[in-house]
Amino acid sequence: MPEKLKVVVLFGGQSGEHEVSLMSCTSVVKNMDPDKYDIYFIGITKSGKWLLFEGDVEDIQNGVWEASSKPIVFPADPSFKGFFLVDNPSQVYKVDVVFPIMHGPHAEDGTIQGLLELANIPYVGCDVVASSVAMDKAMAKAVFDSFGLPQGKYLVVLRREFEQRPQHIIDAIESALGYPCFVKPSNMGSSVGITKAHNRQELIEGLKEAGRYDRKLVVEAFIDCREIECAVLGNNDPQASVLGEIIPCNEFYDYNAKYFDDGKSRLIIPADLPEEKANEIRQLAIKAYKALDCSGMARVDFFVEKDTLEVYINEVNTIPGFTKISMYPKLWEATGVPYSKLIDRLIELALDRFKEKHPE
Template sequence: LGSLRTEVDLVFPLLHGPFGEDGTIQGLLELAGIPYIGGGVAASAVGMDKEIMKALFKQYGLPVGDYLVYRRHEWSSRPEQITATIEDRLGYPCFTKPANLGSSVGISKVHNRAELREAFKLALTYDRKVMVEAFLDGQEVECAVLGNDQPEASLPGEIVPGAEFYDYEDKYVKNDSERIIPARLSPEQTAEVQTLAIKSFKAIDCAGMGRVDFFVLKSGQVIVNEINTIPGFTEISMYPKLWAASGVPYPELIMRLAELALERERERHRG
């Protein structure tokens, strides 16, 4: 680590999923004394574990959809009881996903008991915890956040999935989804999304960057789905597109992220 420190001024950890987005690499960089872009160890860990993230959001009074979480041993020992609980509380369709993963890997949209069994089997290949979420019928909206202790929110954008839902293939391979910036929201809804994005960012004590995903229901209610502490930076990713539409072009965005990382490093050494 000592020799690495002399060669690296700043790290931009564009790594998704376990070890890259869960606080592991962030902890390594802090041990090495190397500044890095994005959330710290705690924010990254909370942002990766959807159960803890949603519990924290609820504690901060943020609106979240209904959900249930089960461990591997629980599903193995009482699948029929869990199935009945899911059907009674959430109904079909619902979504299952690994609690600690990203990029929509391992997610299933479930319509019946047979699909639920297969969905749990899939999710449990990735994680010991499975989150089951109620289906929310509405617009899928994303908002980018930039900053440290005084973050700013971008214009919201909207995802219209090309498949039944916005899955890994749609995000990274097929690119069949339609991206609409700004999102088709009222001025009041836009302001609410931006406010909730900043509150979500602050709730997990995030830093640098984050993308907050929402559902805007047909009733007009805005629901916080999750925060991504390392949003995508591919040519089709929403985070840079949202900031470009908000007046922050890509080169300026990268420079601001670097400045925010160095600012946080100075703050950390101040104690």
């Protein structure tokens, strides 16, 4: 019997999406084959402490894992190839691959990926550059523009510019985009900090809200659209899933609608679109994936105009949600890849990518 892979499932983090990560982690672990993997649960607290948790996986989602966890060090020094307990540094826990199931800043933005590159340990998902560019909506939009991917109208605003010249910024947004419009932090996911502004006062409040999360803000013109998502899987030859459509329970698919409104939002899989249009979107998803040089996985989100079916790319999520209601695993399930097989494939892709980057 082959030796089991030693896999770190890395969860938590310092971002506003900490709780989502706990839910994603629980779902991932429940779908990992214990006959194939020795699993270490390593959680990062909101204050940035790294802890080894050896209890019941349900206590991760419940948020009570911290109290019984042990502080660890996960060194960037590649001679370790693992981690050790703070109170027992002589025993190193060797690691074959890391599955970061964390969302948002200090997780999905290339920071964790950079640490794992220094440690010379394979990891699931996109590398440093793809992670950081995809996380920064303003930078990703610039890349999409350069690759000719269709996008809605948008403006990038610095928080300091708004603080120093609020009237100038508001006038520019109203002139270029009008109302309603969406205001977003450039570096945040899961719709955290996003608001829809119907008038000047709501725009001002929206810019302040987004500014709580980032120094750079993106304002987008409203599109009367359907929200369509595509899951992409692979390294050099990525594959696109069937498409899914989100019918949000709120005015738009915000943080609560995604994770905490108990299934009131509807996910329609496959999305009801003409075959030719669905194929166009799947091709655009792969084009966006390659434009950012993604690897392993990503979920590519689109807006499709209700009347014309014109397609606009919204964003690429390099560590999509893996909760029990998340679109990414559901899309692959509908495409013929069950959740457990998806986890296996992602780990295989991580090891393949590592070998490609480190040829013998």
